Amino acid sequence: MAAPTRRSTVRRTGRAAPLTLSPARPAPPLPAHEAEALVEGRHHDPHAVLGAHPVPGGVCIRVLRPHAQRVVAVVDGEGYELTAQNEGFFAGIVPVAEVVPYSLRVTADEVEHEEQDGYRFLPTLSELDLHLIGEGRHEQLWTALGSRVHVVAGIRGTTFAVWAPNANGVRVIGDFNGWLGTAHPMRSLGSTGVWELFVPGVAEGTRYKYEIATRDGRMLRKADPMARSAETPPATASIVHTSAYEWQDGEWMAARSGRAHDAPLSVYEVHLPSWRPGLTYRRLATELTEYVSEMGFTHVELMPVTEHPFGASWGYQVSGFYAPTSRLGSPDDFRYLVDALHRAGIGVIMDWVPAHFPKDDWALARFDGEPLYEPSDPRRAEHPDWGTLEFDFGRTEVRNFLVANAVYWCEDFHIDGLRVDAVASMLYLDYSRTGGNWVPNIHGGRENLDAVAFLQEMNATVYRRCPGVMTIAEESTAWPGVTRPTDQDGLGFGLKWNMGWMHDSLEYMQREPAHRRHHHHEMTFSIAYAYSENYVLPISHDEVVHGKRSLVGKMPGDWWQQRANLRAYLAFMWAHPGKKLLFMGQEFAQGTEWDHDTGPQWAVLGDDWPAAADHRGIRELVRDLNSGYRAEPALWSRDTDPSGFDWIDNNAAEDNVFSFVRYDGAGHPQVSISNLSATPRSHYRVGLPARGAWEVVLDTDEVRYGGSGSLAGSTAVAPDGLPWQGHPTSAEITLPPLATIWLRPAAAADQEDGEDREDREAPRPPQA
Missing domain, CATH: 2.60.40.10 (Immunoglobulins)
Known part of the structure; x- marks a missing residue:
């Protein structure tokens, strides 16, 4: 007798066609150990027993649906009801000659729905x-x-x-x-x-x-x-995320592939969640792009945008290395931000943190129950400073996870540079460890050879796959060859933060001018090693938190003197060999430290702030520093070439004066003179590298910047032909107090808009 038939529909959608049902032939139950392993989640090969498998007389279909009341296999329009077995298994033998596509109609809680069976598919990884x-x-x-x-x-x-x-x-x-x-x-x-x-x-x-x-x-x-x-x-x-974003930065990306490290690089460091709290990636794409464009920075550097559980870590304790933080929007929203910056001619650097990760039990720590991403030896796994775990750089799969991650951000999100955080903590096995709390390498040394190999592989891979991308090391020691190519046994970074310059120069600037003459070398020593690596001069977030005071707050004296010191220091920095980086809020001399909840102190720029004009003056200076820097190849084109720099006088300690020349590739000079005493210096003789008229092109003491206007708008400098300080000519110049001035030959200034000047400009990605 033929088996009775029933009608079935999909109650959830009501769109499935009626189905004629027949019972499938009974299938033998799974052996107890197989069923137990599947139910308990301990089976290594569920596809071997679930899904469809040829058996004598047909194809056995077995599914595991613990909460289902009924399961029907649909094959070629025919329905075959599977038999319920123990532990939530349903199985039956369908009378077909070979395994063919099928679907399942599953009834649970009196609701029927149709689904495909994932256990009928071959592995999707090649x-x-x-x-x-x-x-x-x-x-x-x-x-x-x-x-x-x-x-x-x-x-x-x-x-x-x-x-x-x-x-x-x-x-x-x-x-x-x-x-x-x-x-x-x-x-x-x-x-x-x-x-x-x-x-x-x-x-x-x-x-x-x-x-x-x-x-x-x-x-x-x-x-x-x-x-x-x-x-x-x-x-x-x-x-689950699939990007649907359509990039529109093709011109930028094409130009990026031809960019070199001898291009202008002036970086605005930003903590996106607090730059203007409440803005999303899409809003930032408008407001941040407009602001950075107006200020003239060539790049932004984003403090970590990768997903992180604790906001107060500022993103430096990463749980999701492949996910932009969802606090500000979706991954495609973040792509939109990068795209907008690119179309405005602004590069995007992001902080990348391969040194460590947090211990949260739902994330990477002991991921499969045992040390996996971290070393098994706790003396190597535990990071003593941050309560985190370090990566096992000696494990190939872990290195692959991180190297691919670096490539991912550059390829998938069009990131232009990776600033690698805490490199020193990776390079030294005894970093912040004392006594027997660290394990020497195979040679008995303190160098982490696995980390060295990882950094070399990462840099070599990124530079090979992503032309025009730069990698930047935050490395605070004198490790040799950080920016030397990997084929010359270097680490292979493109640039390195000059932590020594930052520390020494800020130490000097925090002293009262009367005492600075005893510490003159703190401002000159950096030139002794300025060409040992390819450097960035960083005034980063680390210098304006945890009781270190804001940048203007570090400066001595009253409010006028603090601002004058800051203006002189910034102009000295912009003229000094090396790329530039300034953290948000310092471009307008906010008086408080950075707070990751409230962000920059934008209110000080408002009309109702008593000293708003003072803060606006600093911001106008930074804008002019950027425009003057980008327009003058002498200030950036030979950052890594010692012949592009020459002291005029590095021994004027009693005067607190620093004077030097920068040269571009054609030998055109620009002079920077800083008077870091509180005393104006009239008729101060300075050697000059070229005869003919010179012109003051920047004066940090201008009234519009908040200065005293000592030069009263006078810009002409007339050398008198007297050789001085090893240079063919010289001039007597008035040096304003606590100020920096920039000079260049007047002929160069006259030609700024002409063809000769344009020929000296470095190519930049097109503006939107």
């Missing part, structure tokens, strides 16, 4: 992907691991793939399964330690995590290390 992952050489790791929305065999869904080599089993949980992972165990792809599962129907925006069965019997819930998007903290789930 053999090449697995080979490269195993070797630690997958330079686009994000295209293999993490969550990826794509179409497999005509079915749209999401592949989840995660590296967890010590796990006994991995399941994916999320919005699509009520955060119960029993129905979605992942398969292990051999010796690579990668677990993978394609889940049909899972779309963009779905929240998820991995449920990891450890060797010691625990079940961990972990965010995806490769997630491209994440929930806004304190929530911690990963989010």
Whole structure:
């Protein structure tokens, strides 16, 4: 007798066609150990028993749906009801000759819905992907691991793939399964330690995590290390993300590939969440872009934009290395910000933090139940300063995770530079460790050879794959060859923060002018090593927090003297060899330290602020410093060439005067003279490198900047032919107190708008 038939519809949508049902032939239950391993999430190969498999007389279809009342397999328009077995398994033998595409109609809580069975699909990672992952050489790791929305065999869904080599089993949980992972165990792809599962129907925006069965019997819930998007903290789930952004910065990117380190580089360092609190990436794309353009900076440097759980870490304790923080918008919103800056001719550098990561139990720490991203030896794993964990740079997969991450931001988000944080903490095994709390390298030394190899690989890979991108080291010691190429045994960075210059110059400037003559070398010593590396001169966020005072607050004297000192110092800095970096708020001399909750003290620029004109004057000076710097190749084109610099007088300690010449590639000079005493100096003789008329092109004592106007608008400097200080001619000049002036030959100034001047300009990406 033929089996009775029933009608079935999809109650959730009401769109499925009626289906004729027949019972599938009974299938034998799974062996107890197999069923137990699957239910408990400890099975290495669920696809071997779930899904469709040929058996005598047909194809056995087995699914695991613990909360279902009924499961029907739909094959070629025919429905076959599967038999409920123990532990939530449903199975049956369908009378077909070979495995063919099928779907499932699942009834749970009296609601029926139709879905594809993820266990009927082959692995979505290629053999090449697995080979490269195993070797630690997958330079686009994000295209293999993490969550990826794509179409497999005509079915749209999401592949989840995660590296967890010590796990006994991995399941994916999320919005699509009520955060119960029993129905979605992942398969292990051999010796690579990668677990993978394609889940049909899972779309963009779905929240998820991995449920990891450890060797010691625990079940961990972990965010995806490769997630491209994440929930806004304190929530911690990963989010499936596929970019739909269409870039419009083609001109910038084409020009970027030809940029060199001898171009002008004036950087505005920004903490995006507090620059103007409450702005999203999209709002910042308008307001930050307009402000930086107006101020004339060539680049912005973003304090870490990667996802982080604790806002007060300023982003330096990263939990989501592949996800821009969702506090300000989506990943595509962040792309929009980068695109807008590029179209305005502004480069984007981001702080990158491969030195350490936080211990949060839902993130990277002991990811699969055992040390994985961190070294197993706690003496190497624990970072003593920050309560975090260091990466195991000796493990190929960890290096691959980080190297690919550097490439990811440059390729996928068009980032122009990576400023690598805390490099010194990576390079030294005994960094902040005393006594026996550190482990020497194989040669008995303190150098972290694994970190050296990682940094070399990262730099070589980024420069090879991403022409025009720069890498910048925040390295606070005298480690040799930080910016030397890797093929010459250097670390391979393009630039290095000059922490010595920053420390020495600020120490000098904080002294009363009357005492500065005893510390003259603090301002001159930097030239002794200025060409040992390719340097950036940084006045960063680190110098205006934790009781160090604001930049203007460091300066001695009353309010007028503080501002005069600051103006003179900034102009000295802009003329000194090296690229420039200034942290937000210091460009208008805010009087308070930076606060990550409130951001820059914008109110001091308002009309109702008593000293608003003073702050505006500093901002106008910074704007002029940037425009003068970008227009004068002598100030940047030979930053790494000692012949581009010459002291006029570096021994005028009793006068507190510093004078030097910068030269461009054609030998055209620009002179900088700083009088850092509180006394104006009349008829002060200064040697000059070229005869003919000279002109003052910058005077930090101008009234419009808040100065005294000592030069009263006089700009002409007439050398009298007297050789002086090793130069062919000289002039008697009035030096305002606590001020810096810039001079250049008057002929050069006259030609500024002419063809000769244009020929001396460095190529820059086009303005929007």
